[in-house]
Amino acid sequence: xxxxxxxPRPNLxxxxxxxxxxxxxxxxxxxxxxIPPFEGRWALPGGFVQIDETLxxxxxxxxxxxxxxxxxFLEQLYTFGAVGRxxxxxxxxxxxxxxxxxxxxxxxxxxxxxxxAWFSVDDLPQLAFDHTEIVQTALKRLKGKVIYEPVxxxxxxxxFTLTQLQRMYEKILERPIDKRNFRKKILGMGLxxxxxxxxxxxSHRAARLYRFDEKKxxxxxxxxxxxxx
Amino acid sequence: xxxxxxxPRPNLxxxxxxxxxxxxxxxxxxxxxxIPPFEGRWALPGGFVQIDETLxxxxxxxxxxxxxxxxxFLEQLYTFGAVGRxxxxxxxxxxxxxxxxxxxxxxxxxxxxxxxAWFSVDDLPQLAFDHTEIVQTALKRLKGKVIYEPVxxxxxxxxFTLTQLQRMYEKILERPIDKRNFRKKILGMGLxxxxxxxxxxxSHRAARLYRFDEKKxxxxxxxxxxxxx
DNA sequence: TTGACTTGGTGTCTGTTTTACACTATCATA
DNA sequence: TATGATAGTGTAAAACAGACACCAAGTCAA
Numbered sequence: 001x002x003x004x005x006x007x008p009r010p011n012l013x014x015x016x017x018x019x020x021x022x023x024x025x026x027x028x029x030x031x032x033x034x035i036p037p038f039e040g041r042w043a044l045p046g047g048f049v050q051i052d053e054t055l056x057x058x059x060x061x062x063x064x065x066x067x068x069x070x071x072x073f074l075e076q077l078y079t080f081g082a083v084g085r086x087x088x089x090x091x092x093x094x095x096x097x098x099x100x101x102x103x104x105x106x107x108x109x110x111x112x113x114x115x116x117a118w119f120s121v122d123d124l125p126q127l128a129f130d131h132t133e134i135v136q137t138a139l140k141r142l143k144g145k146v147i148y149e150p151v152x153x154x155x156x157x158x159x160f161t162l163t164q165l166q167r168m169y170e171k172i173l174e175r176p177i178d179k180r181n182f183r184k185k186i187l188g189m190g191l192x193x194x195x196x197x198x199x200x201x202x203s204h205r206a207a208r209l210y211r212f213d214e215k216k217x218x219x220x221x222x223x224x225x226x227x228x229x
Numbered sequence: 230x231x232x233x234x235x236x237p238r239p240n241l242x243x244x245x246x247x248x249x250x251x252x253x254x255x256x257x258x259x260x261x262x263x264i265p266p267f268e269g270r271w272a273l274p275g276g277f278v279q280i281d282e283t284l285x286x287x288x289x290x291x292x293x294x295x296x297x298x299x300x301x302f303l304e305q306l307y308t309f310g311a312v313g314r315x316x317x318x319x320x321x322x323x324x325x326x327x328x329x330x331x332x333x334x335x336x337x338x339x340x341x342x343x344x345x346a347w348f349s350v351d352d353l354p355q356l357a358f359d360h361t362e363i364v365q366t367a368l369k370r371l372k373g374k375v376i377y378e379p380v381x382x383x384x385x386x387x388x389f390t391l392t393q394l395q396r397m398y399e400k401i402l403e404r405p406i407d408k409r410n411f412r413k414k415i416l417g418m419g420l421x422x423x424x425x426x427x428x429x430x431x432s433h434r435a436a437r438l439y440r441f442d443e444k445k446x447x448x449x450x451x452x453x454x455x456x457x458x
Numbered sequence: 459t460t461g462a463c464t465t466g467g468t469g470t471c472t473g474t475t476t477t478a479c480a481c482t483a484t485c486a487t488a
Numbered sequence: 489t490a491t492g493a494t495a496g497t498g499t500a501a502a503a504c505a506g507a508c509a510c511c512a513a514g515t516c517a518a
Binding site: 002003006054055076078 | 235238323
């Protein structure tokens with residue numbers, strides 16, 4: 001099955017920057033390419049957009065096919081259209097990004113991918129295509145976004161401690177935050193629900209657990225509340 | 230000359246939201262379509278991306294061809310990829326936006342456009358395709374951006390009064406701003422160069438003229454200075 | 459069982475920023 | 489020379505941001 005057009009068209013692709021967080025680092029999900037070009041090289045999960053699916057559908061499909069990941073919230077990042085970014089032919093790629101909790105998702109390599117794995121953002125391998133630039137753009141955007149929207153909760157497990165939350169902000173913003181000021185501010189926003197539970201299996205005083213109260217968030221957001229950190 | 234591909238491909242387009250400002254209103258540049266679909270309907274300037282040009286080059290070319298506008302700074306806005314957004318066939322469109330001073334640019338309708346004209350953003354005609362959605366997205370972005378970057382100067386003539394500057398912020402942000410606080414803040418940033426000139430031909434006390442000092446802006450920006458309004 | 463270690467949890471003070479607010483100055487024109 | 493239009497200016501109060509240090513609770517090992 002082939003198609004004929006009057007003028008040549010760029011091929012249209014999507015790429016996904018999926019962020020995760022563990023105790024150590026902010027991480028990104030990469031796949032190892034099983035086919036040329038850049039066979040064997042690590043790359044962002046992604047692929048070509050089919051004629052009858054939206055861009056976001058394409059991104060979700062490729063993520064599922066290549067990494068087994070499902071049900072995540074994608075946000076559009078930027079569209080990369082440099083003429084030589086793919087050595088085969090003209091490819092324009094719409095990049096998306098997502099935040100996930102590492103524990104919630106089992107990854108599994110599949111179609112077109114030899115392997116899928118998490119890499120610390122400050123220790124990435126050499127990437128295929130212009131994917132290093134895409135990752136840089138995503139990091140910048142995440143950093144910019146986390147300041148004025150409580151967006152990072154998706155990186156944490158549903159129940160978390162204030163210290164975990166603070167570490168997350170410190171990792172994304174790449175600067176230390178004062179513990180007392182942070183707690184004052186974040187509790188003052190009224191977005192956290194204090195639970196009657198504490199950490200278990202820790203070899204020191206157990207910290208209280210909290211969870212993100214999405215209802216309160218939506219209420220406050222509607223009123224134009226300011227979530228700056 | 231035709232081309233044949235193994236799989237169908239979306240057609241790739243660009244669209245431009247060009248903002249301008251006059252004494253009355255924030256405006257947007259529209260063209261009246263000379264060809265179907267939506268013949269005669271007003272639409273954003275834009276068109277298909279050629280195989281050997283970048284997205285931004287395509288946007289600049291279309292602007293020049295359709296409106297005569299040249300030499301403007303485009304910033305990528307968002308990529309619109311809904312499946313039925315163009316009635317003819319699948320078209321994915323990368324939207325750009327720009328700010329210009331109305332006085333600096335003569336517009337002239339050309340290729341594919343019957344006419345080109347400025348429309349007040351709160352009195353737009355019915356637009357072709359999903360262009361109303363694109364305009365809404367651009368307005369939201371402009372509003373978000375103007376708060377933390379001194380971006381609006383491009384909307385004003387090179388020499389302007391503080392009142393003109395304040396009116397611009399009020400029009401974009403859609404809220405009144407206190408005159409004294411505004412002046413304190415904006416002068417405190419050190420981005421404005423006070424000129425030895427005042428308005429002429431006004432039937433009241435003439436206001437001092439200022440201009441935007443791009444050098445100072447770049448210096449401050451490098452140091453991570455905060456330009457919040 | 460006690461002491462050392464680890465992380466949790468808390469309040470105050472100070473300087474800065476933001477906001478609210480009203481009158482005089484200058485110029486043109488009638 | 490009076491009127492009308494816009495320019496230009498300062499202060500006080502409140503809110504916010506940032507710096508800073510110690511005790512509490514639990515685990516573990518001697």
